[in-house]
Amino acid sequence: MAFTIKNSSIDIGETPIENIFINNFMLMADEVQLKVYIMGLSMTGNSDENQNNYDIAKILNIKPSQVKEAWMFWKELGIVDFKLPKSEEDYDFDIKFLSIREEYINSNFIQKTSKEKNQRNTLLYDEEMKKLFDDSEDIMNKPLSPDDRIKIIEWLTEFNINKEMFIKALKITYVERPPDKPSLKYARGILSKWSQNNIKSLKEAKEYEENYIKKAEFYREVNYRLLSKTSIPTEAQIKIIDALMDKTGDKDLLLKIVDICSESSVHSTYSRLRDLAKRIEKNHALTESGIDEYLKDKEAGGTSKFKTKKASQNFKQKTYQTMSKEDAIKTMKKNNPALLYNANKEQSKNE
Secondary structure, eight states: OOOOOOOOSSOOOOOOOOHHIIIIIGGGSOHHHHHHHHHHHHHTTSSOTTOOHHHHHHHHTOOHHHHHHHHHHHHHTTSEEOOOOSSTTOOOOOOEEOOHHHHHHIIIIIHHHHHHHHHHHHHHTOHHHHHHHHHHHHHHTSOOOHHHHHHHHHHHHHTTOOHHHHHHHHHIIIIISOOSSOOHHHHHHHHHHHHHTTOOSHHHHHHHHHHHHHHHHHHHHHHHHHHSOOSOOOHHHHHHHHHHHHHHOOHHHHHHHHHHHHHHOTTOOHHHHHHHHHHHHHHSOSSHHHHHHHHHHHHHTSOHHHHHHHHHHHHHHHHHHHSOHHHHHHHHHHHOHHHHHHHHHHHHHHO
């Protein structure tokens, strides 16, 4: 379903209504209040300047006092403005329609941004913040730019963390576990990660980082055994490792599967690792005994189906050897025409 509008070649006037009014204000009003607003708005486009609230009351078939009450309602919402006459019985006063968009943007963005800017500028010269900036520069071993200082203040608010948590993230970035190119952006990533995992204290952050280091070491170990690379796997590869860990529930067990994959193929990949785990799970189980059974089958020449087929072929071969030449040819003709053709060809040569 779609809503469209057909353009008219005849201009008989139109009343523009802002979408913000429809979405945010229309449902607040009753029938009379809504009619008064739209009727008054339509009159702003008329050339007749003598139209007033009495005309609205007459057109809508309501009392002038109801028109006044409706305008009071819209004024409280801040989308019209007017000055009431001294006499309460006088309903003839000018109505000024305000730009809802402008008021909305001003109240929700400009004023808010201005307020935040003032708070931020105040914090820039706060003694505690000065100490935080000094400590940060010591850890980074370089000065903070004015933009860096503003970013730090914004991050403290954005991730709702204290100064100690920020310093910890900075130490991880530049001292404890620095990446190839340490940066404030990397530190922000740590803060974002903590925020996503609802980490609010240094103790929780320490526990999280310890678990992260253990996981990272395991990922590197898998990557090294599988691809002979020490770098950490990609995000997609980590998902494969995590999925296999969920199934095996044991790191040593998973590493055993990784070693089997690596030994069985020159070009081992994460896709082959996943496929190998699926085969073991399908034919046996992703357990210590299941993997051992898989290895036994592999050493014995494959699955039971393969062994049965091979045994059948050996039986046929031995049977042909014990038959007379005539009986063997008859059996070949019945079971395998291709063998019969080869046998006849060999017989012609001998003759």
